Amino acid sequence: MTRQLHLGVFIYPGGHHIAAWRHPDMKAERITELDYYCQSAQIAERGKFDLFFVGDALNAREREGKVVGEIAINNLDPVSIVSAVASVTDRIGLVATLSTTYNEPAMIAAKFATLDHLSGGRAGWNVVTTLDEKAALNFSRSEAMEKSLRYQRAQSFVDDGESGRSRRGYRPCVATGGAARKRAAMAGGERATGTARLVEVAVFPGKPTVLIALIATEIRWSFF
Amino acid sequence: VRTAERGGIDAILFDGQWGPSTAFNLDPIPLIVALAECGTRIGLGGAIEIDHAEPFNIARSFAAADHLTAGRSSLIAASGAVRPGDFGHAPVRTIAERQSRAAECIAVVRKLWDSWEDEAILLDKPNGRFSDPDRVHPIHHAGPFFTVRGPLNAPRPLQGNPPIIQRDASPEGLALARQTADVFIAPAADPATLAAIRQALGERPRLLATTPFAGAPDAFAARLAELAPLCDGFDLVPGMLPVDLDTIADEVVPFLRERGLRPAGYEGKTLREHFHLARPRSQFAA
Numbered sequence: 039m040t041r042q043l044h045l046g047v048f049i050y051p052g053g054h055h056i057a058a059w060r061h062p063d064m065k066a067e068r069i070t071e072l073d074y075y076c077q078s079a080q081i082a083e084r085g086k087f088d089l090f091f092v093g094d095a096l097n098a099r100e101r102e103g104k105v106v107g108e109i110a111i112n113n114l115d116p117v118s119i120v121s122a123v124a125s126v127t128d129r130i131g132l133v134a135t136l137s138t139t140y141n142e143p144a145m146i147a148a149k150f151a152t153l154d155h156l157s158g159g160r161a162g163w164n165v166v167t168t169l170d171e172k173a174a175l176n177f178s179r180s181e182a183m184e185k186s187l188r189y190q191r192a193q194s195f196v197d198d199g200e201s202g203r204s205r206r207g208y209r210p211c212v213a214t215g216g217a218a219r220k221r222a223a224m225a226g227g228e229r230a231t232g233t234a235r236l237v238e239v240a241v242f243p244g245k246p247t248v249l250i251a252l253i254a255t256e257i258r259w260s261f262f
Numbered sequence: 263v264r265t266a267e268r269g270g271i272d273a274i275l276f277d278g279q280w281g282p283s284t285a286f287n288l289d290p291i292p293l294i295v296a297l298a299e300c301g302t303r304i305g306l307g308g309a310i311e312i313d314h315a316e317p318f319n320i321a322r323s324f325a326a327a328d329h330l331t332a333g334r335s336s337l338i339a340a341s342g343a344v345r346p347g348d349f350g351h352a353p354v355r356t357i358a359e360r361q362s363r364a365a366e367c368i369a370v371v372r373k374l375w376d377s378w379e380d381e382a383i384l385l386d387k388p389n390g391r392f393s394d395p396d397r398v399h400p401i402h403h404a405g406p407f408f409t410v411r412g413p414l415n416a417p418r419p420l421q422g423n424p425p426i427i428q429r430d431a432s433p434e435g436l437a438l439a440r441q442t443a444d445v446f447i448a449p450a451a452d453p454a455t456l457a458a459i460r461q462a463l464g465e466r467p468r469l470l471a472t473t474p475f476a477g478a479p480d481a482f483a484a485r486l487a488e489l490a491p492l493c494d495g496f497d498l499v500p501g502m503l504p505v506d507l508d509t510i511a512d513e514v515v516p517f518l519r520e521r522g523l524r525p526a527g528y529e530g531k532t533l534r535e536h537f538h539l540a541r542p543r544s545q546f547a548a
Contacts, residue, residue, distance in 0.1 A: 060387045067385060070329040070417060072298055096318065098415040104395035105413060107384075111392075112415045115326035121295040122330045142314060145289075152289040156296045175411035176318040 046089035046133070047082045049075075049119075052110045059110040069110065072122055079123035082130055089131035089162060090123065092116035096140055096173035116164075117149050124157040133162035138192040140168060140177050146195065167192045263300040265504050269511025270527055272536040273305030275427065275447075275497065277338050290338075291323045298331045305533030307336035307427055313360060317367050321374035321414050328419035333532035335419070338427045339368060339442070341435070361434045363407045368426060368442040370408050373401040375423050376544040377413035399546040421534045422541045436462040443467045444539055447497045456492040468494040468537050475500050479509050483517035490523055 051069040052059040059066040068074040079090050095112045098105045113119065116134035124132060132153065136146055146163070154161035167188040174182040183191070266274050274297075276290050290308020297306055308327070310320055320337065327335040341364045342357075355363070382397035401412035428439040429447040439446045440463050448459050451471035460469055471493045475482060486496055500506035518524040530536055 057390070059385070059392055060390060062387075066387070066392070072330045072332065075330070076299070095415060096322075098398070098413050103400070105393060105398040107393045107395040108390045109392060111417060114329060114416055115291070115323045117291055118295045118323060118326035118330055121292040122298055124292075124296045125299040140316060141319065145315070148289040149292055152292040153296075155288070156292055172411075175409075177316055178407075178409045180409075 044088045045085075046091050046131070047078075047087050048091045048093065049078055049113075050093070050110075051113060056109055066110070070114065075119050075123050076126045079127050079130060083127045087130055089133050090120065090127075091133040091164065092119045092135060093164070094135035094137065094166065095170060096137060096168055097170055097176055100172070117153065120161075121153055121156065124153065124160070127160075128158075130160065131162050132157055132160050133164050135164040135166050137166050137168040137173075138195040139183055139188050140173065143195045165192055165196060263297050263304060263306075265507045265511050267301040267304040269507070269515045270524060271304060271498075271511070271515075272495070273307050273334075273336060273533055275307035275309075275336070275338060277307070277309045277340070277429070291327060294335060295327050295330050298334075301334075302332075303334070303528040303531065303536075305334045305336055305425075305536060306331055307338050307425075307533075309338035309340045311341070312339050312364050312367050313341050313355075315367070317370035317408060318374065318410060318414070320367070321371045322416055324371075324424050325375060325414060325416040325419050328421055328424045329417070333420035333534070335421070335424045336427055336445075336533055337371075337424055338429075339364065340428075341430060341438075357432075357434050361438050365438055365442055366405045366407045370401070370403050370405075370410050372423055373403055373545065374410070374412055374414040375419055376542075376546055377401050378416075378418040379544045379547045380418055380422070381547075383417055397547075401546075418544065421532050422544070425534055425537055425539060431459060433462070439467060440464050444534075445470060445537060447472060448493070451489055451493075451496070453489070453492055456489075460492075468539070470495045470497045472497045472499060475506050475510060475514075479513035480517065483514045486514070486518065487521055487523060 048054075052064060052066065058064060059069070082090050092113055094116045099109065099112065100106060117136065120132035120134045134150075134153070136149070138146075150161050150163050168182075171182040174180070182188075263274055276288070276293055290310065294306035294308040306327075310323075312320065324335055324337050341360060377399050378393075379397040379399075382393050384391045384394050386392075398413050401410060403410045403412070423444075425444040426442060427445045427447060428435065428443040429449065430436075430438070431449050436446075436459065443463075445468045446459070446463055447470045448456055449472055450456075451473045456469070456471055463469060471489060473482075473486065473489075473496050475498055489496075498510060500510065515524060519526060528536065532541075534541055
């Protein structure tokens with residue numbers, strides 16, 4: 039039998055093109071509204087995509103101390119977006135990004151366990167450690183956590199999550215990607231076989247962004 | 263949610279406490295946003311243990327929730343429920359310290375919600391101006407518990423500030439609510455307790471009394487009508503869900519409507535409007 043591919047869609051308010059919000063067909067006022075995300079997820083589900091993926095950032099994009107006015111907003115809170123679409127979809131996986139650097143493990147576990155129940159077992163957590171150093175200034179820190187510490191902390195989160203879930207015989211998918219790529223993925227690689235399935239991500243300009251997932255133990259992000 | 267909306271209830275509040283007293287709780291942010299599709303008018307409140315949460319995360323979650331629910335979200339700011347071991351960072355705090363931290367946390371959340379003025383989003387396609395950088399403000403908060411630069415990376419919630427609900431009726435909790443709550447839920451509905459709480463709260467926060475739903479619908483509704491002068495409304499606690507909610511929607515609410523204590527239907531669109539709370543201007547607006 040021919041090997042089959044996984045397909046995901048990586049959404050962004052308006053789209054990943056930097057000026058997508060200016061397109062004449064784009065109703066830019068919709069990008070904070072429920073229907074925009076519901077419609078997008080339903081289209082992806084119509085196309086039988088495996089997952090609907092929402093990235094995250096924890097600081098506004100700035101230039102010379104001011105927010106950059108010519109680009110659209112960051113994603114709204116990813117857990118909120120995927121929760122919103124859970125009730126209008128049946129099958130598509132719902133993957134939200136949440137940072138291990140600026141959250142507590144108990145809170146993350148509660149959020150994804152809830153999402154997993156409400157969605158009938160479709161939740162996925164994209165584990166990131168938050169690359170942008172400016173985020174630290176929004177969390178009572180004068181500087182970002184040193185990189186190796188960030189990844190150690192991330193590793194312990196995933197370990198905690200795994201043991202918590204296995205006690206209940208229940209394991210939502212843990213996806214690692216974005217800034218968390220190599221270290222977390224490789225550290226978790228052997229253990230994560232069978233749970234961490236994401237890999238290779240390609241972003242194609244001019245088309246709906248498509249995330250192609252292959253079973254792998256290492257994660258690569260390629261933008262081209 | 264659909265039953266409650268049929269009955270014209272202002273809001274459903276998911277107020278489970280974090281801690282050992284309950285087997286499990288659904289986390290409020292997945293929950294209230296997942297329910298957004300189930301109604302168009304009813305408010306949806308979710309509890310956050312603010313003792314263990316970062317104000318940036320709270321502000322960001324509820325900004326999203328408020329947009330996705332079209333202005334129907336509410337933050338129930340819970341404090342004091344600690345299950346040892348759940349939160350690695352949490353040092354033991356005195357009650358006074360905990361209250362100071364909670365007050366500062368809520369102040370920072372409001373600053374972050376206000377960091378984008380209402381007029382900040384321009385959507386000016388010809389000139390390529392999505393937002394007006396002069397109307398988006400770093401908050402530069404520096405206090406004893408939090409240092410937060412801001413701005414939030416989300417537009418201002420539709421309600422400006424989603425209503426903040428509290429229910430800690432200890433002296434410290436009431437002092438905090440007087441300063442920071444939009445709505446306070448009293449733990450009981452006896453006249454003496456309500457009068458004492460109203461005095462401690464001041465006139466500003468809306469005061470709801472808690473009444474378990476019990477007895478015949480007519481008698482229950484008559485009791486609410488009798489208590490009505492002492493508070494601004496009620497937090498009804500159905501013993502059995504959703505059966506009791508049907509009775510509340512179909513028998514108790516009509517009784518209150520006949521007596522002019524409830525409007526015939528929703529008069530506003532947002533939860534602030536249901537509570538008759540004015541929409542605040544951003545504290546950073548000129």
